[in-house]
Amino acid sequence: MVSTRHHPTDFPPPPKTPSPSPVHTNNNNNKWVHTPSTAITLWLVLSVPLVLWDAAYVLLRPHSMPGHSLHSPLWTPYALYGTIDYIYGWPAFNARNGFTAAQTVLNLVESAGYVYYLAVVYCHGTSLTANGRGGGQRRPRKGVRWFLQETKVVAGRRGAGALLVAYSASVMTVGKTVLYWLNEVFSGFENIGHNDLWTLVFFWIIPNGLWIVFPGYNVYLLGAEIVAALEDSAPRQRGGRSKSS
Template sequence: MEGVLQMPGWILIWFYSTAAICTWDASFIVFRPHSLPGGRLAYIWYLYKHYVTVDQRYADLKDDFVFAQSLLNYVEVVLNIIAIIMHYRKSRHTVPLAFTVTVMTFWKTVLYFLMYLVSDTYRKNNTMVEHIFLFVIPNGFWIVVPFLVMIKLWGCLLPRGEDEVRGLANTRKRKTKAS
């Protein structure tokens, strides 16, 4: 299929990275308490020993919101993998799916970020340095990059160029005459 718009390389790398990181992150939540510091699987999530002290929701086994958010991470991973496969198959549905899953990533992260900010229940005793470097920057990255991906893919969702626009206009005229 010549001329099918596909994802730029940096977005493809983002999708590969997102699939790996979201799987790792969601699995940390799913495998609690074994993934928590001191658990038999804690070595896999070694860096989380610092993160759970700042975002204490990750250490709370009774927090249903973080568990549900992690299940959404798995859905996101599956859709990322499908978008990657569609990219290589040059499917015309690649960009719409990539855009959709990126919107999901963006708003899921915005919601999580806001839940953290509006309630001090899960961030007690954090220093400003911990707050900024272990929560705001990493989570902010998951807001900024998807936003940039959405901007880039938005331009690919609609036809560009005079010929494509004329082609759409002619198609609409034919449909109107046929009605």
């Protein structure tokens, strides 16, 4: 008699593949965070009031100009600067040159973005402190020293939004300042060509160049953070969901 082999009918189930954990969780330690740069924060704290002061002078002309009621003492330095850069002086105003006021309106848009960024960092920033081997977070005791010196993060969508706003405003600042320079180049230096070299360097090139150097550094630093975040993120499907969700 030929017997058939007996096979067990119940096989052990295959091992379950663990499902991947999401990249972002509700845990603050695992959520994406933006780390504000001390250099960027300090620059914005110093530059925004100067831009607002400059904007007030431009938009209040002629009352803020020499010989008028609002000029002294708040805008006294423009009595000199208006003779160095005519775009801020009487020649451009009498010619009804609209470039000065137009770039000032854009200055206010940029400043609004910077103020929003600083407010988010101050109100929602969380200090970092060592906590064993890993990092931990603690409730900050906020103030000027904390705001300008201490390492802090802004987590999640709020931090991402503030980062995007600061990056966009910095791009605007660089582009507008370069346009300001190119306006002089292509007009034959109509507003500044009357100055000697040293006056031009110390009263026009260096002061205006600061609004290219520092915002340009902002663009580089914030842009690198955006690129790094995009490299680590999952692609998004139509409808706003990522493939990992």
